[in-house]
Amino acid sequence: MLVEGSDHARPARLAASVLRLIAAPFEIRGKQVQITGSIGIALNGPGVASAEELVRNADLAMSAAKSQGKGQSELYQGRMHREALRRLDLKAALESAIADERLEVHYQPIVRLSDGLITGFEALLRWFGDDDEPVPMDEVIPIAEESGLIVQIGRIVLQRACAQARLWQMDPSTAGIDIAVNVSAWQLESGSLLADVRAALQESGLPPSSLIVEMTESALIKENLPTIRALRELRALGVRLALDDFGTGYSSLSHLRQFPIDILKIDRTFVASVARRREGALVRSIIDLGRTMNVAIIAEGIETAAQADELEAMECTLGQGFYFGRAVPAEAVGELLTIGRLPARPARRPRARSA
Numbered sequence: 001m002l003v004e005g006s007d008h009a010r011p012a013r014l015a016a017s018v019l020r021l022i023a024a025p026f027e028i029r030g031k032q033v034q035i036t037g038s039i040g041i042a043l044n045g046p047g048v049a050s051a052e053e054l055v056r057n058a059d060l061a062m063s064a065a066k067s068q069g070k071g072q073s074e075l076y077q078g079r080m081h082r083e084a085l086r087r088l089d090l091k092a093a094l095e096s097a098i099a100d101e102r103l104e105v106h107y108q109p110i111v112r113l114s115d116g117l118i119t120g121f122e123a124l125l126r127w128f129g130d131d132d133e134p135v136p137m138d139e140v141i142p143i144a145e146e147s148g149l150i151v152q153i154g155r156i157v158l159q160r161a162c163a164q165a166r167l168w169q170m171d172p173s174t175a176g177i178d179i180a181v182n183v184s185a186w187q188l189e190s191g192s193l194l195a196d197v198r199a200a201l202q203e204s205g206l207p208p209s210s211l212i213v214e215m216t217e218s219a220l221i222k223e224n225l226p227t228i229r230a231l232r233e234l235r236a237l238g239v240r241l242a243l244d245d246f247g248t249g250y251s252s253l254s255h256l257r258q259f260p261i262d263i264l265k266i267d268r269t270f271v272a273s274v275a276r277r278r279e280g281a282l283v284r285s286i287i288d289l290g291r292t293m294n295v296a297i298i299a300e301g302i303e304t305a306a307q308a309d310e311l312e313a314m315e316c317t318l319g320q321g322f323y324f325g326r327a328v329p330a331e332a333v334g335e336l337l338t339i340g341r342l343p344a345r346p347a348r349r350p351r352a353r354s355a
């Protein structure tokens with residue numbers, strides 16, 4: 001749509017009316033249907049060289065609007081073009097990192113809160129750029145998802161993590177170690193996850209019950225058949241399922257009812273403020289919920305002894321976070337395993353449960 005005139009606020013007003021109109025429910029064959037739209041707005045001006053550039057800018061703004069969620073409009077800004085270029089660069093660099101086998105998997109310990117005993121590790125992807133600086137995963141994962149590279153990357157992480165866990169299990173002192181691997185919605189929908197998990201287990205010889213597949217609530221939002229089937233089939237293999245970042249997504253409770261979940265991971269935003277009254281009460285109720293539903297609870301992002309103590313007093317059994325250890329390469333894990341307990345100090349004395 002072309003809007004003429006010099007009133008710069010007019011396109012936004014128009015966009016809002018269009019979105020409202022689109023969002024109005026209507027009927028198809030007696031069923032109520034509702035759709036949403038996303039609108040990008042670009043203004044013509046001295047910086048715009050051609051009609052093509054104006055349309056491209058509007059397109060970039062529309063992508064930005066889409067990523068904000070449903071039914072939004074966005075005005076083009078110069079940074080959107082720079083960000084699009086950066087994403088393209090990163091995607092190309094990621095492709096060559098895969099080809100050159102430069103992606104790494106690091107391992108963060110998961111411990112029993114009562115005594116710091118390491119019960120397993122979460123495998124976390126790591127990618128060090130040409131400058132040897134780690135590229136933040138919050139940036140890498142969305143690009144990997146957008147480009148479909150996540151399926152390939154997911155396969156690599158699964159293979160390595162399962163093989164590594166099997167190696168640790170060969171040592172009698174660490175025979176019971178579990179390994180948790182993150183998967184994204186894309187992998188669930190791609191249809192290859194089950195085959196990839198099966199192959200990783202078979203090649204490594206890792207028992208399925210030692211593998212935990214973590215997914216976030218947003219991965220489960222699309223309650224579509226392929227996703228539900230993938231989860232059921234994984235579970236039938238004997239693999240356990242964990243709901244990651246619990247409490248940050250939507251309709252958490254309905255997910256718990258619908259999906260065959262074994263473990264809830266309490267998001268670190270709750271853990272960070274566990275000492276506060278309201279947040280503490282929330283954490284306590286998630287722990288109670290887990291107990292009622294026979295689901296194990298892992299508190300994520302524990303950074304201080306006080307948080308660990310607080311959670312333990314709430315009878316949360318497992319935890320993970322910088323206080324116990326960051327994600328490290330497999331070589332460094334060997335050292336952690338010889339210590340066996342984290343932090344490397346005598347087991348905490350059992351404390352009386354606070355009222």
Ligand code: C2E
Nearest residue numbers: 124125137138141157182183184301302303320321322323
């Ligand atoms: P996540 O699965 O919830 O992983 C935990 C994240 O929290 C990790 O960030 C970890 O380094 C960080 N973390 C752990 N303890 C603490 C703490 O005490 N304080 C703070 N501030 N942070 C802590 P990371 O590695 O940057 O990963 C971010 C997210 O990227 C992960 O969140 C996960 O959703 C995704 N991700 C990482 N590796 C993979 C992968 O192999 N595949 C997929 N699909 N996603 C992955």
Ligand code: MG
Nearest residue numbers: 122182214244
């Ligand atoms: Mg995770």
Ligand code: MG
Nearest residue numbers: 244245265300
């Ligand atoms: Mg998490």
